Amino acid sequence: MYSEAARPILSCAAMTCEMDSVSGPLQILQDINFTLAPRRALGIVGESGAGKSMLVKAIMGIAPKGLKTKGRIELDGQDLLALKPKQRAWLIGRKVGIVFQNPMTSLNPFVQIGRQIEEAGCIHMGLSKADARSRAIELLSFVGIPDPEDCYDYYPHQFSGGMKQRIMIAAALICQPDLLIADEATTALDVTVQKEVLDLLQTIQAERQMSMILVSHNLGVVAGRTDEILVLYGGNVVEYGPTAEVFRNPRHRYTEALLSAMPAMDQPAHTRLRTIPGQPPNLANRPAGCPFAPRCPSAQAVCHEIMPPMSAGIHPDHRFACHFPLAELPRPAPQEVAHVQ
Amino acid sequence: MSSDAILEVQNLSVSFTRAGKEMKAVDDVSFTVGAGETLGLVGESGSGKTTIGRALLRLLPNANTTAKGSVRYKGQDLITLPSEDMRRMRDRLQMIFQDPLSSFNPRRNVEDIVAEGLVIQGKPAGERKARVQSALADVGFDIDLVAGRKPHQFSGGQCQRIAIARSLAVEPELIVCDEPVASLDVSVQAQVINLLQDIRENRNLALIFISHDLAVVKNVSDRVAVLYMGRIVEIGTGPQIYTRPAHPYTRTLLEAVPVVDATRKIEPDGKRTVMPSRNRPQGGCAFRSRCPRATEICAEVVPTLRTAPGGQMVACHHPHDEPASGMAA
Ligand SMILES: Nc1ncnc2c1ncn2[C@@H]1O[C@H](COP(=O)(O)OP(=O)(O)OP(=O)(O)O)[C@@H](O)[C@H]1O
Ligand SMILES: Nc1ncnc2c1ncn2[C@@H]1O[C@H](COP(=O)(O)OP(=O)(O)O)[C@@H](O)[C@H]1O
Ligand code: SF4
Ligand code: SF4
Ligand SMILES: [Mg+2]
Numbered sequence: 237m238y239s240e241a242a243r244p245i246l247s248c249a250a251m252t253c254e255m256d257s258v259s260g261p262l263q264i265l266q267d268i269n270f271t272l273a274p275r276r277a278l279g280i281v282g283e284s285g286a287g288k289s290m291l292v293k294a295i296m297g298i299a300p301k302g303l304k305t306k307g308r309i310e311l312d313g314q315d316l317l318a319l320k321p322k323q324r325a326w327l328i329g330r331k332v333g334i335v336f337q338n339p340m341t342s343l344n345p346f347v348q349i350g351r352q353i354e355e356a357g358c359i360h361m362g363l364s365k366a367d368a369r370s371r372a373i374e375l376l377s378f379v380g381i382p383d384p385e386d387c388y389d390y391y392p393h394q395f396s397g398g399m400k401q402r403i404m405i406a407a408a409l410i411c412q413p414d415l416l417i418a419d420e421a422t423t424a425l426d427v428t429v430q431k432e433v434l435d436l437l438q439t440i441q442a443e444r445q446m447s448m449i450l451v452s453h454n455l456g457v458v459a460g461r462t463d464e465i466l467v468l469y470g471g472n473v474v475e476y477g478p479t480a481e482v483f484r485n486p487r488h489r490y491t492e493a494l495l496s497a498m499p500a501m502d503q504p505a506h507t508r509l510r511t512i513p514g515q516p517p518n519l520a521n522r523p524a525g526c527p528f529a530p531r532c533p534s535a536q537a538v539c540h541e542i543m544p545p546m547s548a549g550i551h552p553d554h555r556f557a558c559h560f561p562l563a564e565l566p567r568p569a570p571q572e573v574a575h576v577q
Numbered sequence: 578m579s580s581d582a583i584l585e586v587q588n589l590s591v592s593f594t595r596a597g598k599e600m601k602a603v604d605d606v607s608f609t610v611g612a613g614e615t616l617g618l619v620g621e622s623g624s625g626k627t628t629i630g631r632a633l634l635r636l637l638p639n640a641n642t643t644a645k646g647s648v649r650y651k652g653q654d655l656i657t658l659p660s661e662d663m664r665r666m667r668d669r670l671q672m673i674f675q676d677p678l679s680s681f682n683p684r685r686n687v688e689d690i691v692a693e694g695l696v697i698q699g700k701p702a703g704e705r706k707a708r709v710q711s712a713l714a715d716v717g718f719d720i721d722l723v724a725g726r727k728p729h730q731f732s733g734g735q736c737q738r739i740a741i742a743r744s745l746a747v748e749p750e751l752i753v754c755d756e757p758v759a760s761l762d763v764s765v766q767a768q769v770i771n772l773l774q775d776i777r778e779n780r781n782l783a784l785i786f787i788s789h790d791l792a793v794v795k796n797v798s799d800r801v802a803v804l805y806m807g808r809i810v811e812i813g814t815g816p817q818i819y820t821r822p823a824h825p826y827t828r829t830l831l832e833a834v835p836v837v838d839a840t841r842k843i844e845p846d847g848k849r850t851v852m853p854s855r856n857r858p859q860g861g862c863a864f865r866s867r868c869p870r871a872t873e874i875c876a877e878v879v880p881t882l883r884t885a886p887g888g889q890m891v892a893c894h895h896p897h898d899e900p901a902s903g904m905a906a
C-alpha cells in the first residue's frame with residue numbers, strides 16, 4: 237500500500253453506544269474499532285440483534301432518539317461527534333450513500349421515483365432541476381433500469397423488489413459519495429436477483445472508486461466481495477481481518493460456529509448441521525467475560541470472568557477477541573486464490 | 578419410485594384471474610412423493626412454489642382461482658374430495674408457512690395453538706394434552722416451561738418450532754414446508770433443519786420442502802424439482818441435480834448461491850437479465866430471454882420433460898451434459 241491510503245475514509249475508535257430501557261441501560265455496542273481505507277470494501281456480519289444496523293445508524297447520525305454514542309468516528313478526517321448536528325448531516329449527505337433492506341420504507345410510495353432520486357442531489361450538490369433530472373436518468377440507466385426516461389415518472393409500486401433496490405442504489409449515488417453503505421440490501425431478494433444486485437454494487441464500487449460497507453447476516457453475501465470483514469456478536473467486535481483470511485482460518489470460536497452452522501454445497505444430503513445452543517446475550521445484563529462464553533463449547537473459567545482483548549497471531553491484520561482461539565493455519569501462496577465469475 | 582409413492586400429482590395447473598386476465602401460476606406440473614421421502618421444490622419468487630403447496634392441501638382462495646389435474650394421496654383424488662373428507666385428510670397432510678407468527682392467534686397460549694388441529698379432529702381433552710406435550714417435546718420444548726406463554730414472547734426460530742409442533746400434533750404423514758427457514762439466522766436455521774430431519778427419520782414422515790436456498794435444499798432433500806414460471810424444468814435425485822444439472826436455469830440458480838469459500842474472489846457479472854412477462858405468454862421456452870444456450874427452436878417449440886443423460890428429467894432443447902464444477906454428491 238502507498239501512503240496515499242494513509243487517510244481512511246471512515247474510522248471508529250473506542251466507539252460505544254448505550255440506550256436507556258425499562259430494564260436499565262442497554263449496552264448496544266461496545267468498544268468498536270475499525271478503519272476503512274479508500275476504495276476498499278468492508279463486510280459487517282452477525283446474527284439478528286448483533287448491532288449491525290445500530291452501528292450503521294450511529295455512524296450516519298440517524299440512530300433512534302436516546303442512543304448515546306461515545307468514542308471517535310472520523311469521516312474523511314473529520315470528527316463526526318464533534319460537529320454540530322446540521323454540519324454533520326450535511327457532511328454525511330455529501331459523502332455517504334446508503335441502501336437499506338426494505339425499499340418500501342425508504343421510498344415514498346406517492347412520489348415518482350425520478351424525483352426521489354434527484355432530491356438529495358438538489359439539496360447537497362446544489363444541482364439545477366434540469367441537471368438533477370439528467371443525472372437521475374443517467375443513474376437509472378447505470379443501475380440497469382430499462383427505458384430510464386419513462387421510468388423516471390413511475391411510482392415505486394410499479395417495480396419489482398430487485399428493481400426497487402436498484403432504484404435505491406441510484407438514489408444513494410446521486411451525490412457521488414465516497415462511501416456506499418448497504419444494510420441487508422439484498423436480504424429480501426431471491427438468489428438470482430440477489431446475485432445481480434451484489435454484482436451491481438461491486439461493479440459500481442470499482443468504477444466509481446468508492447469505499448463500500450456490506451452489512452449482512454449471511455456470511456455468503458460478503459465472502460468474495462469484500463476486502464475486510466468485521467464479525468459482531470452481542471454488540472462486540474469478536475473478529476476483524478482480511479475477508480479471505482477470516483473465512484479460511486477463523487480464529488474466534490463464534491465465527492467458526494457460525495461458519496459451520498451453514499449448510500455447504502459440498503456436503504451430501506442429510507448431513508447434520510452444527511447448531512449453536514442458547515441465546516445471544518441480554519444487553520441489559522451482559523455477562524462479565526466473553527459475551528459468547530455461555531454458548532461456547534470451549535469456554536473455561538477465565539472466559540466467564542475476563543473479557544478477552546483483541547489480539548493477533550503472526551499476522552497483525554487479522555485480530556480476534558478470544559482467550560482460546562482456534563489454531564493458526566499456515567497461509568497459502570497468493571496465486572492459489574482463484575478468480576471465478 | 579412411483580410404486581411406493583404416497584402422493585401422485587398429475588398435470589396440475591392453477592390459474593388466477595386478475596383484472597380480467599388469466600395468469601397461469603402453475604402449468605402442467607407432475608411429480609410424486611414416496612413415504613418418508615423429502616422432495617425439494619426450488620425456484621425464484623413467483624415461480625409457483627407456494628401455489629403448488631396450497632393446491633395440494635386445497636388451501637387456495639376460492640374466488641378467481643381454477644385448479645386442474647389430479648392430486649392423488651394414497652389413491653384418493655384430493656381435488657374432487659368432498660370438503661368433509663378433505664377436512665379429515667388434513668390429519669395426514671399438513672402445511673407450515675414462512676412467517677409462523679402471522680399464522681398464530683396472538684391471544685392464544687402456546688399449548689392451545691399446538692392443540693388447534695386436535696380440536697378440529699374432536700380429540701378428547703386427555704389425549705389432546707398428551708399429544709401436545711409430546712409434540713412440544715419433539716421440537717425441544719418442555720411444556721411446563723412454555724405453557725401459558727403467548728406467541729410474541731418467543732423468537733422467530735422458537736415460533737417456527739411451535740408451528741412445526743402444531744403440525745406434528747395431528748401426526749401427519751406428509752408436511753408441506755413453505756420456506757420454513759427463510760427468515761431465520763443461520764444458527765437457528767441449523768436447529769430447525771436438524772429438527773425436521775430427526776422427525777422425518779423417527780416418524781417416517783414425507784416432506785415437500787419449498788425454498789429458494791439451494792444449499793438448504795441440498796441438505797434436506799432426497800429429490801429436487803426446479804420450477805420456472807410455473808413449470809417443472811428439471812426433476813431428479815439430489816445428486817443428479819447438483820452434480821450434473823442439465824437445465825440452464827438450474828445452473829443459473831446454482832451459480833447464484835452465495836457460498837462461503839475463502840478461495841473465491843467473485844468477479845461481478847455486468848449482464849442485466851430481463852424478466853419475461855407472465856401475462857403475455859410467449860411461444861417456445863419461457864427461459865429463452867435469459868438463456869445463454871437459446872437457439873431458434875427454443876423460440877418455436879415448448880420443450881417438454883425427457884430423460885437427461887444424468888438420469889433426471891429435463892425440459893430443454895439443449896441440456897447440459899458436463900458435470901457442474903465444485904459440486905459433490
Ligand atoms: N429503537 C431501539 N430501542 C431499543 N433497543 C433497540 C432499538 N433498536 C435496536 N435495539 C436493540 O439494539 C440491538 C442491535 O440492534 P440492530 O438493529 O443493530 O441489530 P442487527 O444486527 O441490525 O440485527 P438484524 O440482523 O435483525 O437487522 C438489539 O438488541 C436491538 O434489540
Ligand atoms: N391469490 C392469488 N391471486 C392472484 N395471483 C396470485 C395469487 N397467489 C399467487 N399468485 C401469483 O401466482 C404466481 C406464483 O405465486 P407463488 O406460488 O406465491 O410463488 P412462489 O411461492 O414460488 O414465490 C405469482 O405470480 C403470484 O403473484
Ligand atoms: S473467549 Fe472463551 S468463551 Fe469466548 S469464544 Fe473464546 S473460548 Fe469461547
Ligand atoms: S430450451 Fe433453449 S432456451 Fe430453453 S433452457 Fe433449453 S436451451 Fe435455453
Ligand atoms: Mg439490521
Ligand SMILES: [Mg+2]
Nearest residue numbers: 626627628755
Ligand atoms: Mg412462496
